[in-house]
Amino acid sequence: MPKIVHGLAAALPLANVDTDVIMPKRFLITITCEGLAEGTFADLRFHDDDTPRTDFVLNTRPWHGARILVVGDNFGCGSSREHAVWGLVQLGIQGIIGTSFAGIFYDNARKNGLALPIVSPEVRDQLMQAASHEDGVSYTIDIENRIIRTGETELPFDMDDATQTAHLEGREDTLNSLEFADANRNYERGLDDQQRVRVIQ
Template sequence: MEAFTVVESVLIPLDRANVDTDAIIPKQFLKTIERQGLGRHLFHDWRYENDGTPKADFVLNRPPYSGGKILLARENFGCGSSREHAPWALADFGIRAVVAPSFADIFANNCVQNGILTVTLSADEVEHLFQAVQSRPGYGLRIDLAQGEIQGSDGWRAHFEVAPGTRHKLLHGLDDIGITLQHKEAIARYEAQRREQFPWLFRG
């Protein structure tokens, strides 16, 4: 997956709390196991009319937000079922980071596995960002993962904490399989030793 170092983008304001995974990607789009193509269905029921026409007042359908990479939301983002299609849809749309006061744990972990950074800020800091976007349409944000710092286009700054393991995965573009493959030579040596010590386990 793509490494996350520094991401700069217009900030997409989604002023809603308790956004669940069914809202992020509705159940009718869960039939595929392909990660590509789900971005067009991101927030489908909020984004489109029943006939498929884009809703003009939904944020992702309005420039400059339609090309944004950083999403801003309220508390408990990603609650509901643990479907991994939710971060797949976000990533396929182009979202690299979500900023909110809190996240559902399983959703946040799934985001890491798909190269998306979840940034937890205080409710006051999130409110500041919503106010900034409202007063300055097109307000930009810069996220530096290595430094754990956010900077707004008006000079506002905030720091955020990320678990060391999460930081390592994102900075190097590694999911759990990638982490395991970093040790493939040691694994191969162990397997060869096991075959030598216990050959009867590997017969047939």
């Protein structure tokens, strides 16, 4: 998982972008998490005949290679599909800056190394305006110090301690739980049959 995210930023000022917009359900037929980049924002990126929409930011220069998105409120709402995060990462998105994210989307992003700095509406609007400049602008998301840098400007962001640790140490929930595997087994060995039944119940 990246400790520093650096790259060209693109503005996506839509509020309440749900996971069906990020990854339409027709792309959920794969049995693996691979090959989802094409489906990411598909209805925003492409016409019905699969030709690119020239009015969508990631189809236009210089933002076609953006690594960071600055987004509207409540990004990632809707269903819990992890495919939305998989597709964003496969598309090359490494960080998304916003004022709020849906809880399950936020958790899925943490598990997959997608950084989601949370900023105030005023900071978001400042970053979005700068990202919309025709020459493009790059941002650096410093996860360790919880700072977004652009030029000489440093802007703080919020990230809970568990998410920050996951990014800095390259950890996720399953690996965290495995740390306690031996302790759990030792505890279970010390239980008598009646106690085991109560634990299972």
